[in-house]
Amino acid sequence: MYHVESNFTYPKMYKVRQHLNSEKLADINKTVYDELDAIGIGEKIKKDSEIAVCAGSRGINNIDKIVKAAVDYVKDHGGKPFIVPAMGSHGGATADGQIHVLEKYGISEETMGCEIRSDMEPVYLGDAENGAPVYFDKNAYGAAGIIVVNRVKPHTDFLAENESGVVKMCTVGLGKEKGATAMHGYNLGETIPLSFKVSLKKAPYLAGLAIIENSMDETYMIKALKPEDFLEEEKKLLNIAKQQVPHFPVDQLDVLIVKEMGKMFSGTGVDTKVIGRIMVKGVPEPETPKINKLAILRLSPNSYGNAVGIGLADLTTQKLVDMIDYEAMYINLVPTTYLERGKVPPHFATEKETIAVALKTLGKVKPEEARVIVCENTLHISKLLVSEAVYNEIKDKVELLEEDVQWTFDDKEDLTMEC
Numbered sequence: 001m002y003h004v005e006s007n008f009t010y011p012k013m014y015k016v017r018q019h020l021n022s023e024k025l026a027d028i029n030k031t032v033y034d035e036l037d038a039i040g041i042g043e044k045i046k047k048d049s050e051i052a053v054c055a056g057s058r059g060i061n062n063i064d065k066i067v068k069a070a071v072d073y074v075k076d077h078g079g080k081p082f083i084v085p086a087m088g089s090h091g092g093a094t095a096d097g098q099i100h101v102l103e104k105y106g107i108s109e110e111t112m113g114c115e116i117r118s119d120m121e122p123v124y125l126g127d128a129e130n131g132a133p134v135y136f137d138k139n140a141y142g143a144a145g146i147i148v149v150n151r152v153k154p155h156t157d158f159l160a161e162n163e164s165g166v167v168k169m170c171t172v173g174l175g176k177e178k179g180a181t182a183m184h185g186y187n188l189g190e191t192i193p194l195s196f197k198v199s200l201k202k203a204p205y206l207a208g209l210a211i212i213e214n215s216m217d218e219t220y221m222i223k224a225l226k227p228e229d230f231l232e233e234e235k236k237l238l239n240i241a242k243q244q245v246p247h248f249p250v251d252q253l254d255v256l257i258v259k260e261m262g263k264m265f266s267g268t269g270v271d272t273k274v275i276g277r278i279m280v281k282g283v284p285e286p287e288t289p290k291i292n293k294l295a296i297l298r299l300s301p302n303s304y305g306n307a308v309g310i311g312l313a314d315l316t317t318q319k320l321v322d323m324i325d326y327e328a329m330y331i332n333l334v335p336t337t338y339l340e341r342g343k344v345p346p347h348f349a350t351e352k353e354t355i356a357v358a359l360k361t362l363g364k365v366k367p368e369e370a371r372v373i374v375c376e377n378t379l380h381i382s383k384l385l386v387s388e389a390v391y392n393e394i395k396d397k398v399e400l401l402e403e404d405v406q407w408t409f410d411d412k413e414d415l416t417m418e419c
Helices: 026-036 063-076 097-104 167-172 174-185 188-202 227-244 318-323 326-335 351-360 386-396
Strands: 012-017 050-055 081-085 123-127 133-136 145-151 207-213 220-223 252-261 289-299 314-319 370-374 383-387 398-405
Touching: 012 386, 026 063, 026 207, 026 220, 026 314, 050 063, 063 081, 063 398, 081 097, 123 188, 123 207, 133 145, 133 174, 133 188, 133 398, 145 167, 167 188, 174 188, 174 326, 188 227, 188 289, 207 227, 220 227, 220 252, 252 351, 289 318, 314 318, 314 351, 383 386
Parallel strands: 050 081, 050 145, 145 207, 252 289, 252 370, 289 314
Antiparallel strands: 012 383, 012 398, 123 133, 207 220, 370 383
């Protein structure tokens, strides 16, 4: 194993807090009920009719409460709800695996009080205008109505009027592995709305519950949508969501250290818009931030070995590489067609050594003068550790929490300084 000498001076570090929007909903359950009432859903639920409530695989705050509220709403209006995992190829692309993913988000038959029906064999609905085959979860398709629940946010792979949200769940999530693979084989930004138009004519959509989170990863807004309004209303909501997305307070970095990656933080393990790297042919890279060396130290256990996105890093740890379940990762990676994101970068024995390599490969920039940020993950970047060079630039825009934070490591040489 290669080892690097650590005879250098670490940059002086500061703990800071960015001033991000923290406004959030006070009553999740009441908001869901009020929103569904506002578009007249209660009147459309017939007695004893089976209604599918769709839940995905992203780390959405309060997703269990929102799904439970939708389930209870259906019950209160005489319907019989059941839950469908709408997560494409995630969960190892198996029916049991997708149920297990939902359980980790607090969504189970016991907590929701209804059945979960998980099946990986979808029905074929036809082809979109651009030739993409459209698949759809057979349990949802056979229901009397479908309520689609998902967060609206910028997508990590493309720019379009409809990115991540209820429309994407209708096409990629409910398409299961076959649908996800087919969709990624075409221009995703173009194909999502075209595919939705096919399913809109055939699937029994009842409503959408679009979620927007604030800059602190808290529930900021829930909006009920009529199926015929999914496309147009989601465009407006995406603009609101973009205003809530947190960013680093600087545009240029020598080193970014992400302590942990994983599917609950982003579909690509690390948010491509936050790190300024997309790595998809035909999609321009974000103008900022520009990062010389990106080091990712850990893979969350809740990612179940799926390290999709590790290829976006410049270097990582042996520990992270040892946690990779390549079968689980490739099941998710291959349908996207973005194989570069699964390439394992140079990896080193410990977190301390990985950080040392990042700091010692900056060319003319001395480690102690480097522009460095350390974050826990790319979803939670309110609190950051920043080097002196960065702090001097942003000190008038952030709150100083602690000065002269020491670089500390445990006996395994894991980084112990906390953001």
